[in-house]
Amino acid sequence: MLVIKRDKKVEPFDVNKIDAAITKAFNAVNEPIDSDILQDIKDELYVNNIVSVEELQDQLEKALMACDYYDVAKAFILYRRKRAESRALNEKKQFIKDYAKAKNAATGSKYDANANVTEKNIVTLNGELFKGDVIKVNRAILTDKIRELYGEELAKEYIRMLEQHLLYKHDETSIMPYCVAITMYPFLLEGLQPIGGLSARPKNLDSFCGMFVNLVFAISSQFAGAVATYTIESLMHVGKALQSGTSHNFGDGFAKAFGIQYTDKDNTLKYVHQTSWGMTTRMIGAIIMVHGDNSGLVLPPRIAPTQAVIIPIQQRKEGVLEKADELFAALKAAGIRVKVDDTDRSPGFKFAEQEMRGIPVRIECGPKDIENGQAVICRRDTREKYVVSFEELAAKVQEVLDTMQKDMLERARAHRDAHTYVATNYEEFKDTINNKPGFVKAMWCGNRECEDKIKEDVQATSRCMPFEQEHLSDVCVCCGKPAKKMVYWGRAY
Secondary structure, eight states, X not given: OEEEOTTSOEEEOOTHHHHHHHHHHHHHTTOOOOHHHHHHHHHTOOOOSEEEHHHHHHHHHHHHHHTTOHHHHHHHHHHHHHHHHHHHHHHHHHHHHHHHHSSSTTTTOSSOTTOOOOOOOHHHHHHHHTHHHHHHHHHHHHHHHHHHHHOHHHHHHHHHHHHOOOEESSHHHHHHHHHHGGGGOTTOEEEEGGGTOOSOOOGGGHHHHTTOOOOEEOSTTSOTTOSEEEEEEEEOTTSOEEEEEEEEEEETHHHHHHTOEEEXXXXXXXXOEEEEXXXXXXXXXXXXXXXXXXXXXXXXGGGOSOOEEEXXXXXXXXXXXXXXXXXXXXXXXXXXXXXXXXXXXXXXXXXXXXXHHTOSEEEEEOHHHHHHTEEEEEETTTOOEEEEEGGGHHHHHHHHHXXXXXXXXXXXXXXXXXXXXXXXXXXXXXXHHHHSOSEEEEEEOSOHHHHHHHHHHHSOEEEEEEXXXXXXXXXXXXXXXXXXXXXXXXXXX
């Protein structure tokens, strides 16, 4: 029997180790054990030719309980937990040692080795040290929110997309799902357009991509070992780039390295093709940085968990809360995600909280408004106010939400376009990078040496290579040799 160890090595397994583990668990609770008991427990195991350590231990837990040795099973579970905690502690200790030796913070990262981080310090170390736990917490929170808004099925699909690396027979079949997958996320109804993502849907992938609208090709940010990495680059308020979502085409390289094969219809062994893709909470960070202001979040209406909040004015007066509930029912019936803030806090506090949370629309309604048969609508992004009759409220709120969605997109695009520059020689390129935060479009020869020189000289990296190319000049902006591609360059988080 072969066993897959935690370091992914495959080795012959010593069956005597099962006997030792069972005996140790019995001794821990002072239970007697003999060869017959050992055999009864092992008879409950379903061991294949190859099994992981975790799977074997899981089976052993079930076998102990199936044989009614509950106290022994509990002791074994506690032992596993203690060992897991010890391993986790040792891994963090080793990570600190490895991080100290790493060339920079990116190469020292366990989770984001292609991150654009250069400085090693206690802050980046602390962030990396607990990033695994933070990822789990963020993923759980986001899954809960998707479940709340869109149901259990889509929440499970989100987790499946994050956790599963798919295997394909041919490279052609692997392209489609990792391109289309990005558009399946419910909170990105327009791809990356709401945060001003670069580039239109690539024409050369029409047959695969369908509604995929914002795909660009990364160069130095490519996943190590991948055939190609596709990314969406967004530009933040301060002029720094943020890689917002990646899809990696591994080809058959990893399959050859780890011996992952299948029997084809011609009865021959062939290597599988693999992909890896997903959008994480970094997307939420991009939305916050692109659209937020000094008062807090400004959420695009289509992805806002709450699209409108009704704030009753002088709510203790007769009829005010009843009218707020009536308006709530009308808006909810119109398909608007709405809440009523009927807490005891002051209207000013509620207004500030609505702005901080980025709720797109605020609806104010007090005794005088009820007397006049109207309510006041306030947009979060521009703070414009509209006085609307109760009968027209639902239609007007939806109109404001749609307008706000379009306006926010156009503002993000306008900011991106206004901070995208062109450079045709190296002096112009360096001056632009140093003095004009944003993207710089420039030609590139295809040599990694030029990328490295640019990063060393001005701390800028190649962000992406758009499918829709522009011919800016005949030569590389760095070395002057014949150029192959136009590239977006910039400084990044």
